[in-house]
Amino acid sequence: MRSAVITAPGQVEIRDVPVPDVGDMEVLVRVTACGLCTMEGNLYAGRMPVYPTAAGHEISGRVEAVGAAAAQLEDVPAVGDLVTVDLLTRCGACRSCRSGQSAICASPQGGVRPDGAITMGAGLAEYVRVPAGHVWSVGDADPALAAMGEPLACVVHSLRRGALREGDRVTIVGAGYMGHLHLALARHHQARSVVVVELDEERRTAIEPAEPDAVIGPDQLDEVPRADVVFVTIASGAAIATALAAVADGGRIVLFGGSPDGPPAEVPGYEVHRRQLTVTGSYSQEPADWRAAAELLRSGTLTERLQRLVTARYPLDEVATALKRTAEERVYRVVVTC
């Protein structure tokens, strides 16, 4: 099968590697689409110099084969089903997994393939093999949108971490791809209002069609009511300061964006104490978030909003162009169809 491997900054090759065998409790998936995320852009640009890497962690596909034991289970998708695919390792053995927080599984993610490629998803390929619990049926969704299951599940998780309730006032800091998904889901969960705070004027304009109640710059917070919950979708100390100014007393702040290189933001102890704020992190997703994300994709509820986030589609043969655009342009999602 063909598998794209990023070998150096600006270099990607299509390798011919064996189609994986399926174990008893595994599923083989014929990949239909793979969305390129910040990580793939960083690998290609040389900002994350880890080579050679088989990347691609946001995929959809059709079930090609189901292991004998998995096939006995009612809820495992059947051969031919369109699925969105969880490519995370959830070891089940570490402290996080044992406490129901497999989103922060402590086991190493990925490994090294016989061809020497480091696997970070390895979804830019014709086939992937995953545990049977990692595929979620999405009916007849557009495969490019079904490949948004992973980021959607991250945002379902974020809303749960923020304990979002119907009628809450929501503020989202950052109007990138993740800001758009937070807006879509906050609306779906019947937030009373959704305000978007974004630095960049072009991005402020671009989110208008998604109909937030207000789109403002960080210096316009006085013009909007304070929020019950603020989602920070960017790794930035300035954005955290904005969240503190935007949140109501007693409110919640979710740090969805984060970077190991980011400057540490000071915790304003007195403010958190006196205003009874909750500041929480959100990382990755749990199986329950996948379940909700797959149902959203299957139902078609978000189709129009998600379609606006597909910047371009390229076949696997043109993966270099797709990676280059992701690395160099301000895109939402460039999708590779496999």
Ligand SMILES: NC(=O)c1ccc[n+]([C@@H]2O[C@H](COP(=O)([O-])OP(=O)(O)OC[C@H]3O[C@@H](n4cnc5c(N)ncnc54)[C@H](O)[C@@H]3O)[C@@H](O)[C@H]2O)c1
């Ligand atoms: N928690 C998770 O599971 C998870 C999953 C995927 C990505 N992420 C993180 O989500 C973040 C956002 O991803 P994205 O693809 O939307 O990125 P993006 O770069 O497309 O969007 C970020 C937006 O924030 C804006 N911005 C920057 N500083 C700002 C400020 N101080 N105030 C207001 N707006 C500001 C930028 O102009 C940009 O439009 C990244 O940090 C990424 O690491 C988290």
Ligand SMILES: [Zn+2]
């Ligand atoms: Zn991603």
Ligand SMILES: [Zn+2]
């Ligand atoms: Zn684990």
